[in-house]
Amino acid sequence: MYTRKEYVLLKQRLEEPRHFIQVLMGPRQIGKSTLVKQVLKDLPIPHLFYAADDVPTSQSKWISDCWAQARLIVKGQALSQLVLVIDEIQKLSGWSETVKKEWDSDTYHDLPVKVLLLGSSRVLLERGLADSMAGRYEEIRMSHWGYTEMRDAFGWSLEQYIFYGGYPGSALLIGDELRWRDYILSSIVDATINKDILQNTVITKPALLRQTFELCAAYSGEMVSLTKMLGQLQDAGNTTTLAGYINLLSQSGLVSGLQKYAMDKARKRASIPKYQVYNNALKDIYVDKSFQDVQMDRKLWGRIFESAVGSWLMNEAFRHRWSLYYWRDGVDEVDFVLRKLDKTVAIEVKSNSESDTHGLHMFQEKYHPVQSVIVGQNGIPAETFLSMDLQELFR
Numbered sequence: 001m002y003t004r005k006e007y008v009l010l011k012q013r014l015e016e017p018r019h020f021i022q023v024l025m026g027p028r029q030i031g032k033s034t035l036v037k038q039v040l041k042d043l044p045i046p047h048l049f050y051a052a053d054d055v056p057t058s059q060s061k062w063i064s065d066c067w068a069q070a071r072l073i074v075k076g077q078a079l080s081q082l083v084l085v086i087d088e089i090q091k092l093s094g095w096s097e098t099v100k101k102e103w104d105s106d107t108y109h110d111l112p113v114k115v116l117l118l119g120s121s122r123v124l125l126e127r128g129l130a131d132s133m134a135g136r137y138e139e140i141r142m143s144h145w146g147y148t149e150m151r152d153a154f155g156w157s158l159e160q161y162i163f164y165g166g167y168p169g170s171a172l173l174i175g176d177e178l179r180w181r182d183y184i185l186s187s188i189v190d191a192t193i194n195k196d197i198l199q200n201t202v203i204t205k206p207a208l209l210r211q212t213f214e215l216c217a218a219y220s221g222e223m224v225s226l227t228k229m230l231g232q233l234q235d236a237g238n239t240t241t242l243a244g245y246i247n248l249l250s251q252s253g254l255v256s257g258l259q260k261y262a263m264d265k266a267r268k269r270a271s272i273p274k275y276q277v278y279n280n281a282l283k284d285i286y287v288d289k290s291f292q293d294v295q296m297d298r299k300l301w302g303r304i305f306e307s308a309v310g311s312w313l314m315n316e317a318f319r320h321r322w323s324l325y326y327w328r329d330g331v332d333e334v335d336f337v338l339r340k341l342d343k344t345v346a347i348e349v350k351s352n353s354e355s356d357t358h359g360l361h362m363f364q365e366k367y368h369p370v371q372s373v374i375v376g377q378n379g380i381p382a383e384t385f386l387s388m389d390l391q392e393l394f395r
Contacts, residue, residue, distance in 0.1 A: 002153035002168075004035055006142055011039045013138065014083055014114060021103060021115045023129065026142030027253025027278065028120045028192055029169050033087055035142070036118065040083065045114075047083040048073070052091050057199070060094040067102040070113050081112040090119040091200070096128030103136060120196060120253075143315035144253070144279045147386040158383045162308040163291050165281030174291075181285045189213070189254070189282070196252050205241070208233060212245045216255045216275040220283040221307035223274045223326070246273070253278050256314065261325035261337040261344075261367075274326045276310045278318075283307050302351035306335060309349050309375055309382070313338060316390045329366075332359035337369075338393070344369040345393045350376040370394060 006024075013022050026032055033051075040047050050066045063086065070084045089095050099117070106113050117137075119125040129137060145166035150156040154171040156164070164174050169187065173180040193210060203209055211233050226239040233242075243257075250256035257273030277283045284304060287294060295301055313336055317324040320340070327334040327346070336347040346369045348360045360372055371393045375385045 001034075001038065002149070003038060004031060004142070004145075004149065006140060007035060007038060010035065010116075010140055011043060013140070014039065014043055014045065014116065018081070018112055018114050021099070021117060021133070021137040022140060023117045023119070023125065023137050024140045024142060025119050025125050027144065028196070029167050029188055030142055030144055031168055032118050032120070032142055036085060036087075036116065040085070043083065045081050045083050046073070046077075046079060047085060049085045049087070051087040053088050055092065057091055057093050060092045060098045063089070063092065063095060063098045064102060067106075067113070071106075071111060074111060074113060079112065081114060083114045083116060085116045085118070087118040088120065089117045090125045090128065091195075096132040100132045100136065120192075126251075141319050141321075143319045144311065146312055146315065147383070158386070159295065160291075161386075162280060162305055162382075163284055163294060165279040165284065165308075165311070167279060167281055170281065177290060184281050184285050188279075189285075192252050192254055197248055201248060203245075205237060208237065208241070209245050209248070212242060213249050213254060214286060216246060216249065216257070217277050217282045218286045219275045220255065220277040220280075221275070221303050221310055223272050223328070225272045254282060258324060258326050258336075261327040261334075261339075276314055276324075277307060278311055278314050280304065280308045280311050298352060305351040305376070305382070306349045309347075309385070310336060312386055313347070313390075320391070327359075327363055329359075329362065332362045334359050334363045337363075338390070340394050343394050346372045348372075348374050348379075350374055350379060352377060 010022070010024065024032055024036065040049065048066070048070050052062070055062050066086060067084065070082055073079065074082050103115060145168055147158060147161045150161050150166055150171065153168065160174065164170065164180065167184065167188065170180055170183050173183055193213065197203065197209065198206055215229060215232060226242050229242060230239065246257045255275060255277045258276055259273065260271030289297065289300070294304065313324055316322070317338065323339040325337040325339065327337050334346050335349045338345040338347060344367060346360055346363050348357060357374065363369065364372055373380060373393065376382055
């Protein structure tokens with residue numbers, strides 16, 4: 001069984017003395033529960049694992065019941081430590097207040113119950129953590145699978161990763177593309193929208209939310225104004241509603257609207273968004289061509305290639321808490337701008353023989369990035385770039 005890089009970090013955190021609640025967050029179907037089970041299997045500490053999937057959302061008392069069972073085992077067996085794991089905890093209303101109360105009670109009574117919380121809805125997790133849990137938790141962020149992981153775990157080629165994205169559960173289905181598309185739609189898109197968003201957030205127009213996702217995913221790698229988007233949506237409301245829906249889709253790990261890079265925050269917020277999926281499978285389920293036919297269409301393949309690079313950058317930015325933008329000034333453009341603290345890296349993606357790098361030069365003159373990188377033709381090969389530790393770009 002393949003082990004992701006977060007395995008080492010999570011195991012180290014759970015082996016440490018009890019200081020913080022550990023919160024493992026990331027989108028659906030990327031292997032959070034599998035990773036936890038791998039760690040627990042190799043951890044020389046007793047544990048209890050509970051999942052809130054089928055628990056009514058109003059039953060926050062269920063958390064206290066899980067905690068009470070952990071305390072009984074610790075006291076009854078005179079254990080020096082025990083790990084309590086609760087999966088999909090964000091589904092339960094008022095979960096953070098209950099967790100805070102139980103954690104603080106254990107701290108006061110010196111009970112050695114370590115706690116690991118898992119969740120797939122980043123918006124709900126972070127909302128609860130911000131409300132009640134300050135100073136009591138640490139985040140471990142898991143992202144979508146990258147090229148090297150899909151290659152090492154499933155033997156995928158670069159082209160397969162670019163088209164089929166990075167969902168491990170879909171790896172065995174790519175020989176039947178209709179089955180692969182059905183899996184992505186039902187297990188990822190429908191589950192995320194219906195369970196992570198609609199069940200926990202008041203949405204006045206659910207059909208519009210779904211349409212917004214489909215359009216943003218299809219446009220991944222492209223800049224489209226919200227006003228133009230409204231013209232392609234039914235019963236669309238206004239741009240404020242649309243922007244709010246895009247924000248929810250981003251916080252759920254589906255698709256985001258990148259802002260234009262600028263030193264002025266107001267200009268960033270007012271910019272035309274560049275849409276970017278977090279996993280290229282989410283774009284390509286809306287491409288009406290097969291994997292083989294797409295590769296023969298060089299213009300279409302170029303857009304899919306740029307979107308794949310963007311999804312890799314989006315996930316690395318999420319994991320490392322960096323910011324990702326695009327840049328445009330008139331006809332000059334840079335595909336992606338990665339920012340870490342006060343350092344920026346400019347990244348231009350070239351999928352064909354196009355050699356124009358004027359936009360990159362203009363960005364260099366104006367903002368002085370620590371690195372300027374071309375990915376693809378006449379630059380770093382895509383396979384090399386998608387295998388890099390991107391932290392090296394900032395050194």
